[in-house]
Amino acid sequence: MSDNTPQAYDLLVQDADSERLESPESGAKPRTLKGDAWYDLRHNGIFWISAFLLVFVAAMVLFPGLMANADRTSSLSGGCDLSNSLLPPSSEHWFGTDQLGCDVYSLAIYGARPSVSVGVIAAVVTTIIGAVIGLVAGFYGGAVDSLLSRIVDVFFGLPLIVVGIAALSTISLPGIWGVTLILCVLGWVSAARMVRGQTLEAKAQDYTTAARALGASNTRIMARHILPNAVGPSIVLAVIALGGFIAAEATFSFLGLGIRPPQFSWGTMISESQPVFFQAPWTLLFPAAFLSVTVLAFILLGDAVSEALDPKLRR
Amino acid sequence: MGRYVIRRLLQMIPVFFGVTFVMYFLMFALGDPIKSIGAGKQKNPAYEAFLRQEFNLNDPFIVQYLKYIKGIFTGDFGSTFAGKPVLELFAERWPVTLTLGLTAFVIEIVLGIGMGIIAARKKGGWFDRGSLGGTLVVISIPVFVLGFVVQYVFGVKLGLFPPAGIADGWPTSYILPAFVLAGLSLAYVLRLTRYKLIETSGADFMRTAKAKGLPDRLITRRYSLRNSLIPVVTYLGMDLGALFGGAVVTEGIFNLPGIGQQLYASIRLQETAVVVGFVTIIVIVFLLMSLLVDVLYAYLDPRIRYE
Numbered sequence: 327m328s329d330n331t332p333q334a335y336d337l338l339v340q341d342a343d344s345e346r347l348e349s350p351e352s353g354a355k356p357r358t359l360k361g362d363a364w365y366d367l368r369h370n371g372i373f374w375i376s377a378f379l380l381v382f383v384a385a386m387v388l389f390p391g392l393m394a395n396a397d398r399t400s401s402l403s404g405g406c407d408l409s410n411s412l413l414p415p416s417s418e419h420w421f422g423t424d425q426l427g428c429d430v431y432s433l434a435i436y437g438a439r440p441s442v443s444v445g446v447i448a449a450v451v452t453t454i455i456g457a458v459i460g461l462v463a464g465f466y467g468g469a470v471d472s473l474l475s476r477i478v479d480v481f482f483g484l485p486l487i488v489v490g491i492a493a494l495s496t497i498s499l500p501g502i503w504g505v506t507l508i509l510c511v512l513g514w515v516s517a518a519r520m521v522r523g524q525t526l527e528a529k530a531q532d533y534t535t536a537a538r539a540l541g542a543s544n545t546r547i548m549a550r551h552i553l554p555n556a557v558g559p560s561i562v563l564a565v566i567a568l569g570g571f572i573a574a575e576a577t578f579s580f581l582g583l584g585i586r587p588p589q590f591s592w593g594t595m596i597s598e599s600q601p602v603f604f605q606a607p608w609t610l611l612f613p614a615a616f617l618s619v620t621v622l623a624f625i626l627l628g629d630a631v632s633e634a635l636d637p638k639l640r641r
Numbered sequence: 642m643g644r645y646v647i648r649r650l651l652q653m654i655p656v657f658f659g660v661t662f663v664m665y666f667l668m669f670a671l672g673d674p675i676k677s678i679g680a681g682k683q684k685n686p687a688y689e690a691f692l693r694q695e696f697n698l699n700d701p702f703i704v705q706y707l708k709y710i711k712g713i714f715t716g717d718f719g720s721t722f723a724g725k726p727v728l729e730l731f732a733e734r735w736p737v738t739l740t741l742g743l744t745a746f747v748i749e750i751v752l753g754i755g756m757g758i759i760a761a762r763k764k765g766g767w768f769d770r771g772s773l774g775g776t777l778v779v780i781s782i783p784v785f786v787l788g789f790v791v792q793y794v795f796g797v798k799l800g801l802f803p804p805a806g807i808a809d810g811w812p813t814s815y816i817l818p819a820f821v822l823a824g825l826s827l828a829y830v831l832r833l834t835r836y837k838l839i840e841t842s843g844a845d846f847m848r849t850a851k852a853k854g855l856p857d858r859l860i861t862r863r864y865s866l867r868n869s870l871i872p873v874v875t876y877l878g879m880d881l882g883a884l885f886g887g888a889v890v891t892e893g894i895f896n897l898p899g900i901g902q903q904l905y906a907s908i909r910l911q912e913t914a915v916v917v918g919f920v921t922i923i924v925i926v927f928l929l930m931s932l933l934v935d936v937l938y939a940y941l942d943p944r945i946r947y948e
Contacts, residue, residue: 476652476655476656476659477659479652479655479656479659479928480655480656480659480660480663483656483660483882483924483927483928484660484663484664484920484924485883485885485886485887485889485920485923485924486886487886487887487889487890488886488889488904488908488916488920488923489663489664489667489920491889491904491905491908492664492667492668492671492908492916493667495671495908495909496667496670496671496672569781573781573783576783576785577783577784577785577890580783580785580890581890581893581905596783596785596786600789603789603793604793604797607793610786610789614782614783614786617783617786618778618781618782618783618786619781621780621781621783622777622778622780622781625777625780625781626777
């Protein structure tokens, strides 16, 4: 995935590796890792495409009222007319209407907030849990590592969909919280594995030994010398996982276990279109397209950031 | 090597207990399964009491769990409430899932690695660009959406394949679901193969091989593939387990009577023995696959040694 590397790397690549070892916040000229990464990103077309898409997604999440009318998403407010059921796209209803006669365009805009919220919350929480567990396991090693690694193995082995179905049948939290909780509980494993690997690598480096020789405490070594190594890969993993979480929410909603009516998300829209898909494909295609483009934007952003942060990938 | 394998097998023991415990607890938390049996029909208190006794439902959670584990170690995986042994049910269902999973796995290996090789040959060419764009699209579309669209286009509109069921047998009935199940992993395998091949192409031994005048075909097979395939094999090994787990959605869409569909139904019916038993078997297969992959490493790359 390093094929669209920017052309401007020649100046930077010679000392990129040595700079990586410095702490990122040393703002000294000429270039820091952050500066490098930003320089790299600015010259990457893929980054701008995904950033533009994500700004648009953010606008839908934060201010859906700017683009659509909430009244047209619910029969309760009288915005849906059953006699308008399953109309094809027209100038009145850009994306057509669903079974209840609600406007698919307005639903798709307002469906962004629950879908994206699940992804963002799950990505942040799983990254934090994963970082803490991976750091502790990698740093202390021995029995602690064995115990934590076995727990990671258990969670890694559990099939997400099956456990999710069972767990979501049990717990009934309102709105997005049930499915968010499940994704947080099951989703931290890959972050933990990655951070553990980074920790093991950094622990063996001379600068860690040097810090220890200078009398730095364990906490300080972890926070200042080891964790910064994992920041870049963690961000990348979190962004890509975010897309996956959004898709997972849709899958659970599709199975009737995620977000439940009257609340809706892209996932529930796709789920409800299932019985009428053959006669009214627009009820499925538009929310599916919104969902896919959002997931795609996060994946592309993850790619671009991973390229920018990893000097070894620059060629 | 022998000691390494034994250590890995020993590590599976806590994972086995962890998985069965978590799954058993989840099913226990669903509440009393007997209440929902035969809802709407005339209740028979004596029969209900018998079932509760038979399935240890009057015991506290931990006792139920231990009795279940004891059963497994004596070869008794329990039965459904209707009295059908879990292993018998599994034997009925797994051929469908196995056929589906293996078909998907073959598609994934042949097309994923094959197209990855073609894409890497001409980096930046039309096939390379096309496959990179195509895989990104596949990665970002949720599996069930892909399933519907494929079912609609190839099954209903074009009528090339049966849209649901397994009446036509293998391969016709399995091709569409297998492609849908394989889609995501196929995309990853393609990208990974391509990326690793391009990375290897800069290595010194590749230049030497070329300088010796070896034909391209031989260089690809003996030198570049062998060095690039290790991460691909890792991915494939982990994925075979994931394929069986992911079959729940695919089997649901295409109405295939496999393990996934049975699992979904059993969770709804709160058939603890079925759910825990099936999941445990899936997880053990998954663990054995990843062990097999690690052993394969040593064959693919003699530099890797296990103590």
